[in-house]
Amino acid sequence: MAEHPSRPGLSPRYSRLLRFLLPLVAIIVLLAGCGEGPFCRCSPAVTEHISAPNTRPITGLDRALLNAANGDYPNEGLILGLAPYDASDGTERLLAVLDGNLYALPTASGPAALIRKSICPGGRFPLSDAASRLACLGSPQVNKDLQLSQYGCVDGCFSEQLHIMSFTPTVWPHIRVEQDISDGRNFLSSPTWRPDGEAIAALDFASPPVDDISSTHSASCAIAVYGQASADSTDLVPALRLAVAGFSLCGALQVAWSPDGKMLAVLDSQTLLILDAPSPATIATAIHGGQNVKSAVTARFRVVPQQSARGMAWSPDSHSVAVVSENEVATGAFRYEMTQYSIDSSKPSLSIFGPDDYGGPIGPIAYSTDGRTLIFAAGIREAYALPFRRPLATPGSAYHPGSFSAQAFRPQICSCPQPPTGLYAYTLPTS
Numbered sequence: 298m299a300e301h302p303s304r305p306g307l308s309p310r311y312s313r314l315l316r317f318l319l320p321l322v323a324i325i326v327l328l329a330g331c332g333e334g335p336f337c338r339c340s341p342a343v344t345e346h347i348s349a350p351n352t353r354p355i356t357g358l359d360r361a362l363l364n365a366a367n368g369d370y371p372n373e374g375l376i377l378g379l380a381p382y383d384a385s386d387g388t389e390r391l392l393a394v395l396d397g398n399l400y401a402l403p404t405a406s407g408p409a410a411l412i413r414k415s416i417c418p419g420g421r422f423p424l425s426d427a428a429s430r431l432a433c434l435g436s437p438q439v440n441k442d443l444q445l446s447q448y449g450c451v452d453g454c455f456s457e458q459l460h461i462m463s464f465t466p467t468v469w470p471h472i473r474v475e476q477d478i479s480d481g482r483n484f485l486s487s488p489t490w491r492p493d494g495e496a497i498a499a500l501d502f503a504s505p506p507v508d509d510i511s512s513t514h515s516a517s518c519a520i521a522v523y524g525q526a527s528a529d530s531t532d533l534v535p536a537l538r539l540a541v542a543g544f545s546l547c548g549a550l551q552v553a554w555s556p557d558g559k560m561l562a563v564l565d566s567q568t569l570l571i572l573d574a575p576s577p578a579t580i581a582t583a584i585h586g587g588q589n590v591k592s593a594v595t596a597r598f599r600v601v602p603q604q605s606a607r608g609m610a611w612s613p614d615s616h617s618v619a620v621v622s623e624n625e626v627a628t629g630a631f632r633y634e635m636t637q638y639s640i641d642s643s644k645p646s647l648s649i650f651g652p653d654d655y656g657g658p659i660g661p662i663a664y665s666t667d668g669r670t671l672i673f674a675a676g677i678r679e680a681y682a683l684p685f686r687r688p689l690a691t692p693g694s695a696y697h698p699g700s701f702s703a704q705a706f707r708p709q710i711c712s713c714p715q716p717p718t719g720l721y722a723y724t725l726p727t728s
Contacts (some may be wrong), residue, residue, distance in 0.1 A: 349654035355720040357402030357409035376674035382428035425494030428466035455484040518547040524580040571598035633659040
């Protein structure tokens with residue numbers, strides 16, 4: 298019996314049929330993954346504005362949110378960062394990154410102004426204390442065939458490049474890119490300014506976590522600190538690589554410098570740490586004595602949130618940290634809440650916004666400049682597909698561009714069709 302040379306025992310007709318069916322089967326298998334694992338946790342869609350005590354909408358982005366959420370791409374309509382500032386006319390304004398585009402809008406009422414398109418595609422961004430400098434991640438590291446779906450941008454994005462920009466805090470602000478920071482090897486995430494704008498810290502990963510898998514070697518994860526090269530230059534250069542004694546930074550979601558400049562807060566899904574921040578003198582000595590000086594710090598305060606943490610923000614007085622966490626309820630859905638933790642360990646935590654007030658997702662949060670309100674994005678739209686990652690770091694290993702770990706490749710296609718409901722300001726209880 299004659300056999301097809303490429304597939305013994307099959308006729309050409311059945312061989313052609315298999316070539317047609319196999320890709321279809323592969324797609325079905327991929328789609329079958331939706332609804333499983335951490336990438337497919339879809340909270341219930343929320344289509345109405347939040348109606349909760351002490352909560353009001355910030356309406357400037359409503360139209361932009363609606364247009365983006367109804368766009369052609371599944372991950373449009375995603376607010377990834379917020380930063381309030383006092384404008385030159387005395388009003389409080391808010392910077393918001395929506396789909397990588399930077400907007401400025403009044404927190405009271407009024408339309409949003411588009412500052413620049415596609416300037417901050419990589420998630421959270423900080424302002425220095427006087428709102429004179431801005432930083433944000435460059436384009437997140439994604440496979441070129443999967444530009445529409447990237448890992449990490451709900452909890453945090455990763456990039457090999459950090460944009461440093463000057464910022465003019467006017468009603469119609471201006472930005473100018475001063476410098477791009479990249480060490481050419483690792484991923485950066487969650488940049489945060491020292492309040493004076495002369496130093497910046499960021500999480501530094503040899504390989505970002507995917508599917509809750511982080512590097513097995515905590516030495517490959519650190520807090521990278523950059524400082525000004527000299528008093529005559531605003532250029533930032535590597536200074537320190539900080540490790541935390543008895544704690545792995547490989548699963549960290551966020552690092553944030555306190556407004557008084559004395560502390561760093563570090564958050565992963567299970568822990569909030571308060572660390573002593575390196576002093577200006579320590580950073581200057583590291584720059585002049587040998588860049589990327591390795592140092593270990595000890596946590597002065599540790600909190601274990603009751604639920605899985607997602608993000609945080611310092612209060613302007615540096616006395617407390619607000620944490621967003623998610624809680625799986627009996628129905629299998631996820632409820633979000635905000636809890637305030639005092640850095641005085643003798644004071645109890647304070648639940649400030651919880652499931653009884655709102656049943657949908659909460660995105661990034663930020664305190665208003667006067668500390669009286671918490672500003673937050675609600676109704677995150679989530680989409681993930683085929684997350685790639687680099688090989689797990691090992692001592693002495695080097696990353697080779699284009700190489701990926703097959704064992705860490707988990708094909709999934711997930712889409713949570715819930716358009717954002719908007720931005721909100723929650724008035725904090727007075728003590």
